[in-house]
Amino acid sequence: xxxxxxxxxxxxxxxxxxxxxxxxxxxxxxxxxxxxxxxxxxxxxxxxxxxxxxxxxxxxxxxxxxxxxxxxxxxxxxxxxxxxxx
Amino acid sequence: xxxxxxxxxxxxxxxxxxxxxxxxxxxxxxxxxxxxxxxxxxxxxxxxxxxxxxxxxxxxxxxxxxxxxxxxxxxxxxxxxx
Amino acid sequence: xxxxxxxxxxxxxxxxxxxxxxxxxxxxxxxxxxxxxxxxxxxxxxxxxxxxxxxxxxxxxxxxxxxxxxxxxxxxxxxxxxxxxxxxxxxxxxxxxxxxxxxxxxxxxxxx
Numbered sequence: 001x002x003x004x005x006x007x008x009x010x011x012x013x014x015x016x017x018x019x020x021x022x023x024x025x026x027x028x029x030x031x032x033x034x035x036x037x038x039x040x041x042x043x044x045x046x047x048x049x050x051x052x053x054x055x056x057x058x059x060x061x062x063x064x065x066x067x068x069x070x071x072x073x074x075x076x077x078x079x080x081x082x083x084x085x086x
Numbered sequence: 087x088x089x090x091x092x093x094x095x096x097x098x099x100x101x102x103x104x105x106x107x108x109x110x111x112x113x114x115x116x117x118x119x120x121x122x123x124x125x126x127x128x129x130x131x132x133x134x135x136x137x138x139x140x141x142x143x144x145x146x147x148x149x150x151x152x153x154x155x156x157x158x159x160x161x162x163x164x165x166x167x168x
Numbered sequence: 169x170x171x172x173x174x175x176x177x178x179x180x181x182x183x184x185x186x187x188x189x190x191x192x193x194x195x196x197x198x199x200x201x202x203x204x205x206x207x208x209x210x211x212x213x214x215x216x217x218x219x220x221x222x223x224x225x226x227x228x229x230x231x232x233x234x235x236x237x238x239x240x241x242x243x244x245x246x247x248x249x250x251x252x253x254x255x256x257x258x259x260x261x262x263x264x265x266x267x268x269x270x271x272x273x274x275x276x277x278x279x280x
Contacts, residue, residue: 005178009219010090012185014097016091019192021101023204024125025108030117031201031256037121039195039208040249043188044132045237046219047094050181050232051136053223054090061136061233063143067128068240070152072087075248079255081117085166 010050018044034078041071093138102129120158127151179227183222184218188210201256209249216241 020043024036045064052060094096097132134143179225220238224231257272 002174002178005175007181008159009178009185010093011183012182012189014093016185017097017101017194019189019196023131024122025104025119025191025195026196029256029261030115030202031123031252031259031261032204033118033121034273035201035205035208036195037125037164038252039192039212040125041211042216042245043192044128044242045241046185046214047132047186048135048272049219049223049234051091051094053226055138056227057138057140058227058230058233059140060135061230061237063131063140065233065237065240066144066147068237068244070147071121071195072244072248073152075252076157077156078117078121079248079251081163082255083161083258085259 006050006053013043013046013050017047030078031082034075034082038071038075041067041074091136095133098133098136099130102126102133105129116162117159120155120162124151124155127154170263173198173225174230177222181223183221184215184220184222191215201261202253202267203264205249205253205256209245213241213245216267219248225269 017040020036020039024033024040027033027036045067047058048064048067052058052064105122105125109119117121127146128133131146131151134146188211191208191211194211195204198204198207217238220234224234263270
């Protein structure tokens with residue numbers, strides 16, 4: 001039961017990854033791609049948590065923390081650039 | 087749970103190929119190319135993590151995806167400004 | 169007791185992953201950038217928080233790090249979404265024709 005739910009989690013996460021990647025490829029403007037980049041980072045955090053659970057190593061969660069910090073900084077940087085380049 | 091990590095690695099490899107293709111042929115738009123290169127770096131960092139190297143993954147995420155993207159956009163804004 | 173906690177954690181993981189999937193679906197299907205930002209930020213924030221709660225149920229000894237990641241995401245995710253929406257509005261991103269009210273435009277472009 002628990003095993004099946006974990007596989008279901010991985011399948012749903014992979015679907016979400018592919019959908020957000022589709023928006024990253026298709027997105028007409030740069031702002032759409034930044035939104036898709038943000039969502040891809042958040043889905044990667046979920047993947048890292050799943051990998052940490054599968055391997056049983058808590059040190060992986062530090063990388064997830066770095067990811068959370070980094071998605072914020074990246075979006076702020078690109079938004080600043082987009083506002084200045086009007 | 088043994089088949090989970092190799093499947094994640096394969097999916098990430100395919101996505102990295104797509105993002106690298108976008109970074110090279112980025113529709114003649116420099117911000118889109120920089121974003122795609124940042125995505126390649128981000129996914130490479132997850133790959134390092136799946137290969138059980140969390141320290142390398144942290145460095146790759148901070149420098150490859152964070153600092154390089156920030157530096158590119160900062161310099162691009164300065165160049166456009168002048 | 170611990171089997172029950174494991175089951176609860178796995179169910180929370182699956183629910184959070186489903187929210188992530190719906191958020192990404194909205195990101196792909198919505199008509200313009202503002203709707204995409206709304207779907208992509210709200211649903212994925214809730215999904216990630218549920219996933220972190222599920223991981224805390226499966227491995228109770230990891231709760232400080234998971235709590236830190238959750239709090240960080242809860243603080244920074246709406247902020248980055250709002251900054252990105254304001255940048256899109258200032259660069260004149262096209263609106264969906266179904267959108268009829270733009271209060272930021274009526275108030276003069278959002279200050280500063």
